Amino acid sequence: MSQSEASAKSPSGEADNHPPQPRTDDAVLGGTAPSPVGCVVLGGLEGVKRRLAAAASEQRVAALKEALQYGEAGLELVMLGLEDDSRQVRYAAFSLLAAQDSPRVKQRLRNYLPWFEFEVVTVDAWGRESNRYRNQAQYFSEDVGNGVFLDIVSIPGGTFLMGSPDTEKGRNSRESPQHSVTVKPFYLGKFPVTQKQWKAVAALPQVMRHLDFDPSDFKGDNLPVEQVSWDEAVEFCQRLSKKTGRSYRLPSEAEWEYACRAGTTTPFQFGETITSDLANYNGNFIYGSEPKGIFQQETTPVGSFQVANAFGLYDMHGNVWEWCADYCLENYKGAPSDERAWSENHQYYHVLSLRGGSWFNTPGGCRSAYRVSFDTGKRRKRNNIGFRVGCVAAKTL
Template identity: 55%
Template sequence: MESDILKDLQEKLKLTDTEASAVREKALEPYGIYKKNLDKYRQFLASFVDEHGYPLREKSEAELETFQKYYQLKDEDVVRLKKEQEIEYQKRQAEKLLREQAEILRQEQERAENKRREAELQERLKRESSLPGIQTKPFEFDTATLTPKSAGFLDRGKTYEINRSRGRAEFFTESLGNGVVLEMVAIPGGKFLMGSPESEPERLSYESPQHPVTIQPFFMGKFTVTQTQWKAVADLPKINIDLNPDPSNFKGANRPVEQVSWDDAIEFCARLSKKTEKTYRLPSEAEWEYACRAGTTTPFYFGETITTDLANYDGNYTYGSAPKGEYRKQTTDVGKFPANPFGLFDMHGNILEWCQDEWHENYNGAPKDGSAWLIDNDNQKLLRGGSWSGIPRDCRSACRSYLARGDRSGSVGFRVVLVRGRT
């Protein structure tokens, strides 16, 4: 209609198309300015409603009225925009409620599945945890899962809560002399997918491809080797190389030993094996990841993200939507945080752990039986688990790194395994 009026005026005033276009632009200029101001108000209102919610309080209405007057907006336009935003807000709230209800249902199903797996695990442990001359006994431990408490809008402001429970596993103690013992936890055999899925945040290419691996039952150190345990074994007769009985940078009897090379760890295993007449060694990379995951498939065994309430890493950095946390700048005593479902402590963070394997750029051609990948006698050896100085991404169950076999670091230690059958 407006176009027809302008065209009629153009003919009556005998204006050229250029002159008519200039008149049209001038005539419509106030409308364009008003429309821009209306869009600014719409954007402000959307963020305002997200922050304050509905119904708006008197103070909030007054603030919006000031904004309206500044842009000289009509009441009927503001009323329409408010109604639109109220409908959108209610829609978002309904969607949020549905997400929260779905999450509650998922958690209930997960807890039921965890109970089922726990019962199955206990039955398997009874069958698999015996070795000639070894008597296991049960122990209980605290474990935890990290679940979303509040989803927030578009995951902003998402909060988590720690749900603690009691776990149960089998173990035996190995005497190292002078009252020092090594606690070895029975890990049941099973199958799992090794590596990270492509959908996992911050994954790295050398965690691919995911591949099925079958693991035989074995025993694994409940903790990384402590400084007390290291000294006890370092004092045993030499097999191949000398060992420094006190190499660690961060001193503490129950802190993990660090500043030990891969060759040092191999010598430790050799001396321990000779003393006990059992075959102790470093875990294969597959055994380590299987033991760390403990039947879980999330980035961490306690859930989709990580907090410094559950592990020791550089809390200045975050993973996913989790908040920042504490940066302790050193190792902590082993067992400070809850164990994973297998009863193993500090599998995420605190100290990186040597594995048997050589470094490979991906899993193409990797063993599927859980054995160590030893092809080229490479100088680069596998590390797993993240550390006190690392970022949370590096603490994931699937994350892998390496150092030269002779390197030592204040962020690197190890734990041992004892395997029935294969050595």
């Protein structure tokens, strides 16, 4: 008799019709050990519920996938996943629900922002890629007319250090003193406003001032609009607000820097330096120990480098300068500790802030903390100045 045959019989020699009892390392309902990802937990729907309470987000994602096997009750568990603390779990829940035909699910998703995936890259001081991973963020597409849409990304609230430390290369007194700022959740354009989007909004009824239908020097639907003044950018936001019923505006400097950093404290969202494989700037110059790169000498289509920051925003470094709502004061002494635009000193009413650098600038001028003033009273326009829109109370999650 083989060993396997022997093990199937009881000591009396009769066949044992009872399955082996679970071992201490089996994944069973009521066990205290963490369940292996992808395993089947005994206990049916109750077992799924137990896994959805696990500490590891990977286990909760696996449980959501299994929950769909349990009909309406399982579907309800997946919908609860939309409220999970983990972005990874919320994204998994949304992806699973988006594939369902249930009218109840479709109704639930009507009031929920969809998700998109993107790649995030980090480089070292030599410009070598040290990390690449996929992340997710929520967004909605705003219909601006004529079949043109503007993607708006949900930016989570948080607290960060605004400005740069004394040790940061290329810093200046405008970036001092570093100070803690708490930012409420808001929404920001995934890309700088494109020429196609500009034309669609420029065709809407005037609110305060005329908008040139095609102001840009470099031509292309998906190129960022440029040669736009601060007042014209504000008019764009006002027209868009009137059409949509949502409150569009330029971001404050605090919102812009918080969104650009996306949780980083390094000079760039990419890390200690930047390369022309990641952004459009004057690659004839270097910031760290990276090799020289390409100088495009013009704008590039938005998102063309195919890497975002951890919030899902593209082209925050280089391509075009971006208008902010603030007066550009000489330093941060007395600056707000929240996300409000700094516009209390009327001595600076015509000196506005620009952030992010452009295709024309050296890498140091594209740092997250770098800020420059522009005197709008001189009526100058440049082919390296554009903007992206911010929004508050855009949709209820």
